[in-house]
Amino acid sequence: MTIATVETTRVASWRLLLRNPMTVVSAAVLGVVIVVAVAANWIAPFGVNDVDVPNALQPPSGEHWFGTDELGRDVLSRVLVATQASMRVAVVSVAFAVVVGVTVGVIAGYRGGWVDTVFMRVVDVMFAFPVLLLALAVVAILGPGTTTTILAIGIVYTPIFARVARASTLSVRVEPFVQMSRAMGTGNLYILARHIIPNIAGPLIVQTSLSLAFAILSEAALSFLGLGIQPPQPSLGRMIFDSQGFVTMAWWMAVFPGAAIVVIVLAFNLVGDGLRDVLDPKQRTMIEARSKQ
Amino acid sequence: MTDPVLSVRDLRVRIGRREIVHGVAFDLQREQTLGIVGESGSGKTMTALAATGLLDTPGAVVSGSSRLAGETELVGGSARLLRSVHGSKIGFVFQDPGTSLNPLLTLERQITESLETHRKMTRGQATTRALELLEAVGLPDPQTRLHAYPHQLSGGQRQRVMVAIALACDPELLIADEPTTSLDVTTQAQIIDLVRELQQDFGTAVVWISHDLGVIGQVADDVTVLRDGQIVEQGPILDIFDEPQNDYTRELLHARPLVGRAEPAPAPNDAPVLLRVDGLDVRFAVTTPVGRSTVHAVKRLSFEVQRGTTLGLVGESGSGKSTVAGALTGLVEPDTGTAQLDGVEIFGVRGAAAKELRKKIGLVFQDPYSSLNPRARVQTAIDEPLRVHRLAKGKRARRARAAELLELVGLPPSFASRYPHELSGGQRQRVSIARALAAEPELLILDEATASLDVSVQAHVLELLADLQRELGLTYLFIGHDLAVIQQMSHDVLVMRDGEAVEYRPAAELFAEPEHEYTRALLAAVPPARPRAAV
Numbered sequence: 001m002t003i004a005t006v007e008t009t010r011v012a013s014w015r016l017l018l019r020n021p022m023t024v025v026s027a028a029v030l031g032v033v034i035v036v037a038v039a040a041n042w043i044a045p046f047g048v049n050d051v052d053v054p055n056a057l058q059p060p061s062g063e064h065w066f067g068t069d070e071l072g073r074d075v076l077s078r079v080l081v082a083t084q085a086s087m088r089v090a091v092v093s094v095a096f097a098v099v100v101g102v103t104v105g106v107i108a109g110y111r112g113g114w115v116d117t118v119f120m121r122v123v124d125v126m127f128a129f130p131v132l133l134l135a136l137a138v139v140a141i142l143g144p145g146t147t148t149t150i151l152a153i154g155i156v157y158t159p160i161f162a163r164v165a166r167a168s169t170l171s172v173r174v175e176p177f178v179q180m181s182r183a184m185g186t187g188n189l190y191i192l193a194r195h196i197i198p199n200i201a202g203p204l205i206v207q208t209s210l211s212l213a214f215a216i217l218s219e220a221a222l223s224f225l226g227l228g229i230q231p232p233q234p235s236l237g238r239m240i241f242d243s244q245g246f247v248t249m250a251w252w253m254a255v256f257p258g259a260a261i262v263v264i265v266l267a268f269n270l271v272g273d274g275l276r277d278v279l280d281p282k283q284r285t286m287i288e289a290r291s292k293q
Numbered sequence: 294m295t296d297p298v299l300s301v302r303d304l305r306v307r308i309g310r311r312e313i314v315h316g317v318a319f320d321l322q323r324e325q326t327l328g329i330v331g332e333s334g335s336g337k338t339m340t341a342l343a344a345t346g347l348l349d350t351p352g353a354v355v356s357g358s359s360r361l362a363g364e365t366e367l368v369g370g371s372a373r374l375l376r377s378v379h380g381s382k383i384g385f386v387f388q389d390p391g392t393s394l395n396p397l398l399t400l401e402r403q404i405t406e407s408l409e410t411h412r413k414m415t416r417g418q419a420t421t422r423a424l425e426l427l428e429a430v431g432l433p434d435p436q437t438r439l440h441a442y443p444h445q446l447s448g449g450q451r452q453r454v455m456v457a458i459a460l461a462c463d464p465e466l467l468i469a470d471e472p473t474t475s476l477d478v479t480t481q482a483q484i485i486d487l488v489r490e491l492q493q494d495f496g497t498a499v500v501w502i503s504h505d506l507g508v509i510g511q512v513a514d515d516v517t518v519l520r521d522g523q524i525v526e527q528g529p530i531l532d533i534f535d536e537p538q539n540d541y542t543r544e545l546l547h548a549r550p551l552v553g554r555a556e557p558a559p560a561p562n563d564a565p566v567l568l569r570v571d572g573l574d575v576r577f578a579v580t581t582p583v584g585r586s587t588v589h590a591v592k593r594l595s596f597e598v599q600r601g602t603t604l605g606l607v608g609e610s611g612s613g614k615s616t617v618a619g620a621l622t623g624l625v626e627p628d629t630g631t632a633q634l635d636g637v638e639i640f641g642v643r644g645a646a647a648k649e650l651r652k653k654i655g656l657v658f659q660d661p662y663s664s665l666n667p668r669a670r671v672q673t674a675i676d677e678p679l680r681v682h683r684l685a686k687g688k689r690a691r692r693a694r695a696a697e698l699l700e701l702v703g704l705p706p707s708f709a710s711r712y713p714h715e716l717s718g719g720q721r722q723r724v725s726i727a728r729a730l731a732a733e734p735e736l737l738i739l740d741e742a743t744a745s746l747d748v749s750v751q752a753h754v755l756e757l758l759a760d761l762q763r764e765l766g767l768t769y770l771f772i773g774h775d776l777a778v779i780q781q782m783s784h785d786v787l788v789m790r791d792g793e794a795v796e797y798r799p800a801a802e803l804f805a806e807p808e809h810e811y812t813r814a815l816l817a818a819v820p821p822a823r824p825r826a827a828v
Binding site for chain 2: 175176177179180181182183184185186187190194195198199
């Protein structure tokens with residue numbers, strides 16, 4: 001008897017990802033944003049709250065690349081540090097949403113029955129609240145601040161992850177290899193960790209990157225309304241809010257924080273799209289064929 | 294002599310830099326059937342699709358020539374030309390009757406569609422013709438069925454409708470791609486007869502693609518044997534069956550399961566009973582839009598299996614045979630009945646006792662593609678029972694045991710580091726068997742374990758199972774639908790229909806003198822050793 005060797009035609013996901021130029025560029029941009037966010041305090045040329053009133057409202061120059069605001073603070077330094085703050089809020093709140101949402105979704109989908117019904121009705125109720133309204137409620141209870149913002153955004157994004165996780169779990173749960181494990185006497189925890197989670201990771205990764213983009217937007221909106229990150233700590237939304245009174249004479253005060261938001265959100269979104277193309281088996285065959293030509 | 298209906302010359306298909314089909318050629322005359330036979334991946338479907346201009350795999354490049362009725366060149370034909378030919382001059386029947394029909398349209402709409410487009414019939418004319426066609430393909434009560442939706446039909450009925458659609462415009466050529474592979478054996482026999490009858494009535498030429506030489510023998514006048522996109526042998530059916538020139542053809546002929554060809558090694562004398570099932574009854578609650586109903590899947594089934602022997606459980610889809618496997622492995626909750634494995638109660642046990650029981654009963658499923666986690670290496674798959682039942686302490690012990698098990702099922706130990714997608718169907722099924730054997734079970738339940746494998750691969754896996762039984766003294770509950778395979782494996786046979794045992798006897802007696810009419814029908818439906826042309 002001969003053992004035929006099967007040629008592996010499946011290409012590693014990350015290699016396919018690198019074949020899409022749009023994804024590569026946006027991933028590079030995202031990489032720069034992350035580096036900037038982490039190193040913001042070291043690379044910022046000025047202190048974020050260094051007031052220099054005589055030099056207030058200066059346009060962009062060699063010394064102040066992004067100009068200065070109404071108190072003479074360096075806009076570049078503030079954008080860098082605000083990016084850090086926004087990214088921190090987005091990452092922590094989405095991480096919260098992933099942990100809570102996936103746990104709820106996987107348990108609901110795997111266990112089924114009344115657990116599923118109860119969990120998912122709660123999720124439905126959470127889903128019914130508009131983001132800002134829910135955030136307002138949380139702020140009203142806990143008072144404004146970074147922690148509140150994280151909690152509010154985290155709660156708002158939890159139901160999305162719960163639904164994605166539950167839907168994927170429902171389809172993986174009935175796969176023969178899961179049935180087989182149960183017939184072998186394998187415990188539920190082993191099945192969840194080894195069989196369910198790895199097989200639902202694809203859609204969750206995509207959802208995570210897209211949610212990060214929206215979390216950045218939500219944080220900016222909350223801070224703009226004064227409910228998010230509180231001064232003196234700079235935040236992108238707050239900077240745009242502060243620029244309103246000066247927008248006719250100091251465009252740079254609004255444009256640079258705004259551009260920062262656009263770049264970050266776009267990068268997350270495009271990376272998310274790229275990931276979806278690669279991790280979705282249906283789209284995947286198309287891409288593989290296209291890139292072979 | 295008239296021009297052949299389809300004349301294919303030097304047909305090649307390339308995807309990227311790889312050539313998949315390497316210069317296939319054949320001629321097909323009116324009223325003739327060409328059988329294309331080969332294993333999965335041999336390029337048989339691709340050949341048929343490329344020859345008829347239906348290949349739409351992204352990046353595929355077709356070269357060579359394929360002429361319809363001596364004039365229309367189909368390779369490289371314009372979309373417009375192909376549209377005018379598909380459905381009107383060439384009809385298609387595919388393997389899966391479940392997905393080939395549009396679930397949202399009535400049968401009437403699906404049949405009349407091509408009549409209105411190609412034959413420019415009015416709605417009324419087309420409906421009349423649709424009714425005639427449904428009658429011709431032997432669908433019961435065609436008048437009412439015109440307004441039925443696909444989900445209201447059984448698999449065999451759907452495939453009849455597919456044949457009706459394919460023949461609607463009186464095509465000169467019918468392409469049938471594994472049309473009976475997903476059907477029960479008795480239904481398969483009916484569809485084969487149906488296509489033959491219609492072929493005589495309409496004079497259609499047929500290209501019949503199958504991995505099963507037994508089926509090809511029933512339908513074809515000429516045979517083309519394909520392997521890796523290359524013709525290994527081509528000729529009239531009788532020559533291929535009686536004097537195969539090529540080793541591969543001989544291997545295919547030898548691999549096909551035939552009734553009366555092989556029997557298992559004799560059962561050990563006075564072996565004690567390992568599994569005893571008494572009055573097993575299973576009902577499922579099914580929720581439908583019109584309310585809840587119950588399906589009585591297994592009805593008061595009783596049987597026993599002696600240690601070291603095989604009980605063959607045979608039946609068609611819906612007979613409840615897989616439910617029996619589910620009940621014994623704890624996947625399905627039985628309503629009434631008792632079962633003991635080696636004197637230990639199986640049903641209703643919980644906790645540690647249940648775990649001990651799961652260790653003693655191994656299970657192998659039908660589909661080698663979905664019974665392994667695509668994201669886990671072979672080593673991880675085999676590790677699972679070892680870890681769950683604490684059979685090998687530490688990574689090194691587990692690795693050694695996995696290597697041992699892989700060797701047992703005829704795979705090199707290096708396969709432990711592979712992912713399922715790096716294995717062929719037969720290799721995956723071997724891994725499934727290795728995993729099932731890891732906990733050293735006393736009973737192995739094989740639920741259609743070889744049904745979705747190519748015949749030659751199936752022959753090897755059956756051989757392996759027989760060897761394992763001899764060497765390890767294993768006891769099998771072998772569930773299947775193919776009586777030839779069941780005969781090859783089983784000491785006792787239980788024939789099931791609609792959840793009931795219709796015949797339960799020692800295999801030798803049952804095959805020598807089937808008592809029940811249904812058993813006889815099943816036996817008659819197995820393609821015989823000799824092609825129909827020889828009879």
